[in-house]
Amino acid sequence: MGCTPIYSMHGYAPDDETLAQIETGVDTRETVAAFLGRPTTDGLLNDEAWFYVQSRWKSVGMGAPQxxxxxxxxxxxxxxxxxxxxxxFGLERGEIVPLSRRVTSTPIKGRSALSQIFSNFGRVDAASLFRNR
Structure with missing residues (x-):
């Protein structure tokens, strides 16, 4: 008898349908905060950008979540x-790749911030997943 995998999701990244309701050039930090909530990861670029991060995990048996x-x-x-x-943004073969972009002529400034967010990909100890629950 094998172990059934358990899947979990942590964090929040709004879906494209939700993001479509935000208008570039019109909405402000205040309206984005009211609609999406303030992200847990901001201030990395002097408040020039807000980052919403979502991770998906898989646990099998007594093994550490991946x-x-x-x-x-x-x-x-x-x-x-x-x-x-x-x-x-997502990861493809270990590289940060844009999955969708609203304004193609002005990509995000500070890709190093994205590198920091993705740098811990898969390097979280199991105990940290269950803190603050």
Whole structure:
């Protein structure tokens, strides 16, 4: 008899349908916060961008949980505080790749922040998954 995998999701990254309701050049930090909530990862770029991070995990038997997917949604703001760009990133063969982009002419500034968010991919100890529950 084999062990059935248990899947779990941690964090929050809004789906494309939800993001479609946010208008670039119109919505502000305040309206994004009211609609999506404030992200847990912000301030990495002096509040120029907010990052919403979602991870998917798989546990089998007594083995440590393994992260098998991570997506990051980056909402970038212009100097006047309005939404300038919305991008979704994921990993493909270990490389950070854009999965969707609202404004293609202005990619996110500070890709090093994305590298930091993705750098711990799969490197979380099992105990940290159950803290603050």
């Amino acid at each position: 992260e098998y997917d991570r997506q990051v949604v980056a909402v970038t703001f212009s100097e006047d505080g309005r939404v300038a760009n919305i991008e979704r």
